[in-house]
Amino acid sequence: MVTVLDASGQQLAPCSPEKAHRLLAGGRARLVSQDPMVIELALVAALRSRRVRAESSPPGEGRSLLLHVCCGPCATYSINRLRQMGFAVTGFWYNPNVHPFDEHERRRECISSYAREVGLPMVWPEGYEAQAYFEAVAGHEARAERCAICYRLRLGRTAQVAKQRGFDAFSTTLLISPYQKQTLIRGIGEELATQQGVEFCFENLRRGWGERGRLAREHGLYQQQYCGCTYSEQEATERSRAR
Ligand code: SF4
Known part of the structure; x- marks a missing residue:
């Protein structure tokens, strides 16, 4: 099985090598390590960084x-x-x-x-x-x-x-x-x-x-x-x- 991480390095549910390759081919994950195989989910990473940005900016910024x-x-x-x-x-x-x-x-x-x-x-x-x-x-x-x-x-x-x-x-x-x-x-x-x-x-x-x-x-x-x-x-x- 392949280890799946989110952007903060937290482990999510593992997936099969076939699914991991499909995610990598579709640009929905990036390869962290080949052996053992570890991938990071791109969507989770993007959502997380957007949330971190929103939480760190002042509530009235740009308003x-x-x-x-x-x-x-x-x-x-x-x-x-x-x-x-x-x-x-x-x-x-x-x-x-x-x-x-x-x-x-x-x-x-x-x-x-x-x-x-x-x-x-x-x-x-x-x-x-x-x-x-x-x-x-x-x-x-x-x-x-x-x-x-x-x-x-x-x-x-x-x-x-x-x-x-x-x-x-x-x-x-x-x-x-x-x-x-x-x-x-x-x-x-x-x-x-x-x-x-x-x-x-x-x-x-x-x-x-x-x-x-x-x-x-x-x-x-x-x-x-x-x-x-x-x-x-x-x-x-x-x-x-x-x-
Ligand atoms: S000025 Fe307005 S808020 Fe102040 S005591 Fe008079 S009514 Fe009340």
């Missing part, structure tokens, strides 16, 4: 990703991590929840200058759609309800633009914050991905929360004192007065 950016500090580690995963990252600013307009502009300018600093291409929708936010949350101002609506509003626009512009995936810097509901954000992202036909990239960016703070200080980025909406500003003020 584009539209990243919803909530603010400069949260963008720091998030951009680095997604780039490290191989994605070609483009930022997307859409935060109609941020109130008042001055605060919105301050956060927008912060990410704008940081994006220039780190060579991040950005997509900027026109205008400030505060009305869209207030209409969406009207009657649902309790925190749990309004945050779910707020995530859906911002991620919904991100998924839509990702689809229109041909990105392979979308994600959000909201995934970095321990103050945001990560599981809920992931669920909404995956639901929108199915609707739009663009992958939602979930990565547990919270691992980089400490690094985010360090990078934000290092780059002198503006650090806001509340999440964004007028309700969160009020809640933050009340919390600090209570302390």
Whole structure:
């Protein structure tokens, strides 16, 4: 009987000399040794090397990703991590929840200058759609309800633009914050991905929360004192007065 190997040298079931010659003649195996006769299966070798290549390349390699950016500090580690995963990252600013307009502009300018600093291409929708936010949350101002609506509003626009512009995936810097509901954000992202036909990239960016703070200080980025909406500003003020 002839010994049959796969590409890693693992022994498969042996075969007859006649079968081994047929495999060699058809280019489906290569001869490792004549006496004793040992062959290596070409298909197994090709499949294995393809699998090894796939396993060793980063998950985002060769793929584009539209990243919803909530603010400069949260963008720091998030951009680095997604780039490290191989994605070609483009930022997307859409935060109609941020109130008042001055605060919105301050956060927008912060990410704008940081994006220039780190060579991040950005997509900027026109205008400030505060009305869209207030209409969406009207009657649902309790925190749990309004945050779910707020995530859906911002991620919904991100998924839509990702689809229109041909990105392979979308994600959000909201995934970095321990103050945001990560599981809920992931669920909404995956639901929108199915609707739009663009992958939602979930990565547990919270691992980089400490690094985010360090990078934000290092780059002198503006650090806001509340999440964004007028309700969160009020809640933050009340919390600090209570302390
Ligand atoms: S607290 Fe933050 S996430 Fe929740 S609704 Fe306000 S801005 Fe949106």
